Amino acid sequence: MNPVEILQQHSIKKTSPRVAIIQALQKRSAPLTESEIKAEMGDLYDRITFYRNMQSMADAGILHRIVVDNTMVKYALNHCNKEHCHHTNHAHFYCRECTKLICLDDIAIEAQVPEGYIREEMELLIRGICSHCNTEHKA
């Protein structure tokens, strides 16, 4: 879907910085860090506007933050193709070799919370080596 449609569908204003952010994420088709998005955006990047838009677009359900560790945040577009637009259970795989992050959309997370606790959201981060880096090193 094109960036303008996405913004309209979520009822937030279509502005050039927002369009550029969505385009960057679509172009690379993977979760990106701020500096990677910045590189794609060129002139259209402004730090303050960036932070604000990541907040507002996350609130709107267009994208989500993935906190890899205390020094790395990645941003990923939500897949709103079907009806389950913003699912609150995220699973991600982080490859410590190539530092790529992969969304594991179709994974089932099983976890019981203790008695009396209300579970609202779950985030699972799996670290390791991706299949690409795995076969690379064997060769």
Place this chain on the structure above:
Amino acid sequence: MNPVEILQQHSIKKTSPRVAIIQALQKRSAPLTESEIKAEMGDLYDRITFYRNMQSMADAGILHRIVVDNTMVKYALNHCNKEHCHHTNHAHFYCRECTKLICLDDIAIEAQVPEGYIREEMELLIRGICSHCNTEHKA
């Protein structure tokens, strides 16, 4: 176990900032943020030394970082009572009401990684309302 013993057991030097950090975490018996630890430490707190010690003590397996979101990191002592000293599968519950973080040590995380991927570590963060805040609001 007392702080000095913990440091010796992990073969890193016993210094006053380290002892104070461990004491703070033991006193409150819950994962704490930097500012909470700072408050407990008083004079013994120095920002640079703090970051370095959190790194070295995490490396040593004494404690671990829990990244709640892109703006909140908590630190928790590892439970080294038994033989499973540093387990690489962590599950935590974050209460958005009281902002307390609870380590769910005895939870089983079920998650399959795709073909060819090597899983090394897993971190599960569950957000919601803890039993305490849940019953509070009912009253």
Place this chain on the structure above:
DNA sequence: CTTTTTATTGAAACATTGTTTCATCTGCAA
């Protein structure tokens, strides 16, 4: 198509978080 409303932008200044270098000091072992 113009006006009005409302949200967004980008600048400035600030606050927090994290790292690097380096001289000094302290724990610990020889």
Place this chain on the structure above:
DNA sequence: TTGCAGATGAAACAATGTTTCAATAAAAAG
């Protein structure tokens, strides 16, 4: 008690995130 590796704390830097505010652009209303 002496020597050395490792730790400390100061200074300076770098990155990340927030707030205020005037100017501006987008969508809605006339």
